[in-house]
Amino acid sequence: LAGVSPTTVSHALSGQRPVSAATRRRVQDAMEQVGYSPRRAAQNLAMGSTRLLGLIVPDISNGFFAELAKGVEEAAIEAGYNVLLCNSAFNHERELLYLETIRSRAVDGVVYAAGSPTSHREMVDSLGSIPVVLVDEDVLGSSACSFVSDNAEGGRLAAEHLIGLGHTRAIVVSTTGLGSSDDRAHGFATAWQSHGLAGPVVVDGDFTYDGGYAAMAAALGSESDRHFSAVFATNDLMALGVISWLLDAGLDVPGDISVVGFDDIEIAGIIRPGLTTVKQDVRLLGVRAAGALIAALAAGQSPPPTRHVQSVELIVRGTTSRHVTKESDGPAHSSHCHR
Amino acid sequence: LAGVSPTTVSHALSGQRPVSAATRRRVQDAMEQVGYSPRRAAQNLAMGSTRLLGLIVPDISNGFFAELAKGVEEAAIEAGYNVLLCNSAFNHERELLYLETIRSRAVDGVVYAAGSPTSHREMVDSLGSIPVVLVDEDVLGSSACSFVSDNAEGGRLAAEHLIGLGHTRAIVVSTTGLGSSDDRAHGFATAWQSHGLAGPVVVDGDFTYDGGYAAMAAALGSESDRHFSAVFATNDLMALGVISWLLDAGLDVPGDISVVGFDDIEIAGIIRPGLTTVKQDVRLLGVRAAGALIAALAAGQSPPPTRHVQSVELIVRGTTSRHVTKESDGPAHSSHCHR
């Protein structure tokens, strides 16, 4: 060193106790000279805290989780934390491996975006006393702090929008079993029925572009039973798949069928016509989730088991239009509905 | 503990020296009972290695870097490493902060995707002896190991494709100063000129959808000097912006103008017509970069300063078509070209 004891160096940096200005200068100069910086590993060992946050996501290359990661990182760096990227790749073994990593690295807290409805409970429990916040998906039976978008409200907004345009028959393309998707579908159906309309048919499909395409194909490919003029897909990628299928089937969007999505991903505003969708601010969800976690950490506690619901917004673009009842509105046999 | 010395416990786990089967069992049982797992911080301190990789990206929510992160994580976890997410947000101060983080956390190695042409050299140098691999962008004057897609070849493929379709006049929308974009534009121009065609006009624009749109607007909005039938944009988002502008200007794609992009992002295959583009495998780029880094780490060295170039592939979709010279091929005053 340059003149003083290790103790003084430590306090000069942490400010935990008074250090004379002259001494502090000498310490800082010495640091500059040798390019010294405290080794985190040693600090961890001495203090018990790592200032490291674990971020568990199923697929970081998925735009949703990438956006979430951005928000989490933002809040983390702001508070002097770093983020350990844990990509479970929808693989349970990988998830368990990361659980072990999180324990052995003594991560201070975890932001857990499960992304699929499998065995969350077990995961959350096995974190033991490590503080966790859940994002996007609630975990049944677990009293953990969670941050979700108002999925049901989003479904309701989509329904009200379509109803306002005169639509009376719709189908919903949703990924059954996925909490967020179910909530969106349920919110849509509830609003739909509250207007005295016949409950929308729910079609199951993967939470992807192909899933949306396949769902439409499976539900409507063989039969010509198109008693609907609108589709609500529980995410934008599915909605794009739905639109592709409709176009391939020779139908016009929104001329024949209106389509509403969910998320407001970048493509939604790029395609022509633009996709009408329910926008959720995923980055902000990440910022808030990590913020709550960090606040709890600062207080030496786990975050309170509150369910934080973030509002969503309907973005009206070009894939929805007023429904007009016309002769060509469906296959011949459906016209008896209008008698 | 349960019966033996700390030394034996350590060796029972590491296998660094023979331990009797009975003893190993007792150790394992004891571990299960108390849910013990070695604290990484202490291992770091004792061994000097953290098995942590730093991943520096400018924007994790950008599909390119998210995909890259996925590949890096994959290779890392495979080799028992973890990934520290460093999102610089295109902010130099943030980048310096992360540099300090990387040093203090004693990260074993760094995967550095600079993403912009500012001050890389300084960054790489200040990492000191920490092994680095560069991804996507080379760093001038730095003899670091780098992994890039064959950008020039991609540009060439795009040019050859358009030339094969009979196009003779093209413009290139590129982000000047961005190495990868410049390489793509240069590869295109070189191939173009090698066929004796008049060099393509290069228009500058941000590396985004809006950048592509604005570039077209700036270059062609006021004048009607459309002496071209094809556009090569150096990434897909820009290409989408270009297409949007063309459509807004009342032009047909590919009827009037053919458009080629670069990257093959998901949207490219979703939009109608599909975007003809040059595909690069970003995930694989990440896997290879991290793999080389880890291999070097295992050998106790820095990765050799080789420039690894990964091949790219032309994906022909619907935004390119044969160029036919017709009356309506341009504004009236341009027809004198055909005399």
Added chain:
DNA sequence: TTGTACGCGTTATCAT
């Protein structure tokens, strides 16, 4: 205002 001594949990070295 500064210094001393100890502990954090693990591994390397040497000894048995």
Added chain:
DNA sequence: ATGATAACGCGTACAA
């Protein structure tokens, strides 16, 4: 095949 001891680098209670 196992045990004892000394680091690793830092924070902090305690003493000065």
